[in-house]
Amino acid sequence: MKNGVAIYGGFNGIETTLAERDYKANETILSGDIGANGAFKSNAPMTRAQMAKVIVLAFGLTPGGTSTFNDVPRTHWSYDYIAALENVGISLGDNGNFKPDEPVTRAQFVAFMYGAMNG
Incomplete structure (x- = not known):
């Protein structure tokens, strides 16, 4: 993982230290519209394209x-992030497709994280 970047979970919002987290009681869920039209929709599912960007930047x-x-044209906003994952072997796709908007x-x-952490 990139120096200075850490992933923590288990917070309910009132903790002041990592020791106070309880990952069993407070499930961490990654979701949201990251950067789409300047909006952040915290309850929207994260797409595979958004996950590609997160992995590339975090690692x-x-x-x-x-x-x-086949389904990622050069004009797609996430092309460079998806290409990076493909080039280092983190993402293999599904029958020639990445399905960026799913x-x-x-x-x-789990597969993305495993590939990024063990690649």
Whole structure:
């Protein structure tokens, strides 16, 4: 993971230290419209494209490269993030597709994180 970046969960909002967190009682959920038209919709599901951006930035990867996914045109806002994940082997896609605008499932989230942490 990129130096200075950490992922913490288990907070209910009133804690002042990491020791006060309770990850069993306070489930952490990543979701939201990240940067879409300047809005933040905290209850919207996170898309696979948004997850690609989060992984690239959190793990200090360089956006860019070439993507071979059929459903990610160069004009898609997340092309460089998806290409970066593909180029380092974090994302393999599904039958030649990345499905950038579909919500990321729990299983896909785990696969992204596993690939980023062990790649």
